[in-house]
Amino acid sequence: MVAYQILGCRLGQAAVCVRMMSSNTAVQQSAKLAGKIAIVTASTDGIGLAIARRLGEDGAHVVVSSRKQTNVDSAVAELKGLGCSVLGLTCHVAKEQDRQNLISKTLEKFGGIDILVSNAAVNPAVGGVLDCPESVWDKIFEINVKNALQLSQLVVPHMQERGGGAIVYISSIAGFQPMNLLGAYSVSKTALLGLTKAVAHQVASDNIRVNCVAPGIVRTNFSSTLTQHPAVYEKILETIPLGRIAETKEMAGLVSFLCSSDASYITGESFIAAGGMQSRL
Structure with a gap:
């Protein structure tokens, strides 16, 4: 009971x-996002799922997506079990038809779009930026940057119809301090910082706020290549003043804040959540 x-x-x-x-x-x-409709890409595990859960707990109708139907079904079951209002869709953000379907099905189910959290990212190769093959470079920038822009282009007209909205891009601490093992990925995450500024300036008059979150090392499958080896993990911890890596929910709270009226005068900014790792002055 x-x-x-x-x-x-x-x-x-x-x-x-x-x-x-x-x-x-x-x-x-809480009801701080009550009635809002939020799309979160790559949201069936890791940081994306934690964000979707938090937005749902804060009252939003949440649309989760992933390339695999089984992952979508699992995430939807978990969020429904928590009492969240959720729609699950398969979406490969690099496919135009999938992006269009994500928008149309969201509108069909919930009647509008207020929030976009662009979380989808890939890093198909490990190594320095000068060692990155052209095909890998193109793939990283297609998913991590171009598709984030394309989704923004799709949702902005619907946010304008509703009198405003919020977009949050998920970048990385590597966007501020490039990691040698994540060369091209780091550059793509730096590009998101610029995309945040550019989009924020263009849509500010429409009451659409655009911000960016740059996580540090977070306990996810994606970061396992950095944390699965004890020696490497110890070296990583030496760079984190808080002495630990982050949990996914610690990113979700910041995203929820940026999507809420509590952040109504914040746009065009990038927020680092990295346990004190070196970033900027």
């Missing part, structure tokens, strides 16, 4: 916090 407990809410407040408690789960939900 699920019990509901109102936590410290006052009359007149827009956000109402509800703690849902059962024998198996304890999920805190």
